[in-house]
Amino acid sequence: MLLYSSSEERTDAVVPFVAEGLRRNDRVLCVGDGIATPSYERLGSLSRDALRSGQLIVENSAHTYMRGGHFSGSRMKAHYRAAARLAQAEGFGGLRIAAEMSWAAHAQAQPLLPLVEYEATLDQALHGESVTVLCEYDTRLFDTAALKALEQAHAIGARPDPLFASHRLRIERAYSPNGLALTGELDIAARGALHAALSNVIAPGIDRPVVDLRALSYIDAGSLGALVAASERSARGIEVVVNARIARLLRALRTTLPPSLEIREAGDVL
């Protein structure tokens, strides 16, 4: 299950999921409200060729989940089971489904209870078939209670791939608010990755990136310099969110930090 809060976040998670399926010779099924395929642009020729060959199939939720104007869990399970068998018969390695679920929020009669029941039993219904399903929920469209119930119905949560991961450091793109989240130890070994990640969020459409450093257990002078340089490049600066130790560190160093780097102390997440 993917919980996303911007189309960018969704794209960053779904494109690699689809691309991986195409690479592995899976049949890939994208279902949604006309926004089913996440981004032909980012998939490039891979998606064009796959659409032509039938490896990639796009379905509309109005003809699947809401066929005949109402949702039926058992019909959907049967639909996916049949699709899995067809994929196998056509020589694909397996079936990968990326299902955008906004239709459930837009449906006239809220199918929440049957939907939660369907989500909770889907794994069981597809047992024995080679199927991977990614259900995508836009957190802006569902209320907290609904999202919680839906989350409990999924065994695995999905997130976009990190921008950088080593045994000491992880840099992830954050979407709400837009920025980065860093975990581990930030030193010279990751300097290039840090520069690249910062360039990624100092971009048109991102007003003022927020860089979450709460889960950092180490930061060096050069990384601090990279944050300073990024804050100077960003039209409205950047905001860094820090734990108590880094907050004290930055207070001690504040005479060498520009106003474009705004520091906000928040709870420790270590």
Added chain:
Amino acid sequence: MSSSSHYACIYDTRTALLENAIPFIESGLSAGEPVLVVTSAATREAIASALPPHTSGITFEDAPSWYDAPGRAMTRYVTFWRELEAQGATSLRIVGEPLAAPIHSDRLERWEFFENAVNRAVRDYPFTMMCTYDASLEHVAPCCAQVSHPYLAHDGFFIENAAYVPPSVYAQSRIDRPLHVPAQGVAFMQFSQETTGDARHFIQLASADFGLDAFDSFDFVVAAGEAIANAVEHGGGSGSIRLFASDRELVCDVQSDGNENVDPLHGYEPPAPTGERGRGIWMMRQLCDWVELRPHADGNTIRLHKSLPPPAA
């Protein structure tokens, strides 16, 4: 010729202090120059009572907290100045009293170094500085004041100080002295480019063992991390660490096996707030209580000192 000037006023009586400090302060104030006075409470009291009531343009600060560590004291001068400069000031007059706090004799050496390094660190700043020294304090005259001030204030006049030693010469004489290492109780580790993270973890664990709290331990690891990175980046790519407790401090030596030469006077002046590089050694001086940079024939040693909490009663 530098744009800053640095005077010492060694006084034995309150009268001797005031006949030098008050004209110094007043000539600044009459020219519209902001004045910063960082002294003991007693000196502050003496100065304030000798000036006309409600004198404006003068800022008093408490010496013991201002001069808590040489690196931080220098940064405070510059930070204070940057704020004034942003408001349009063109120069600053400072009366300082670095030895106002009771200082143990084994800490005097670092303040002497600081006072000497000031001549280099503030050379590009429009500072006129007078440091006042109570002559009754042990070691004061031969140590901090004499070798570190190009001029002496005496009887209301400034005279050139024949005993002054310029920073480059002074620093060289200091780095030739051997670094003391205790015979026992020294933790040791070698590191290379691949094990810098392990070296930091080693220091973190050891500093907690020696009694630093989570915050001080974090600061110490960040400072040592810069020294380790320095050894790997600019040195021969490897080095070693020695950790031990000495004189109520945790001491960490980071030795690099390479021919990089560090400047013992480096890192006192805070880098500009907009630059990406150049914070490393200055940062060590902010996070530690004393930092010694020792170039030698086959590499260099960076010695970091961090105060240990007093032992529990």
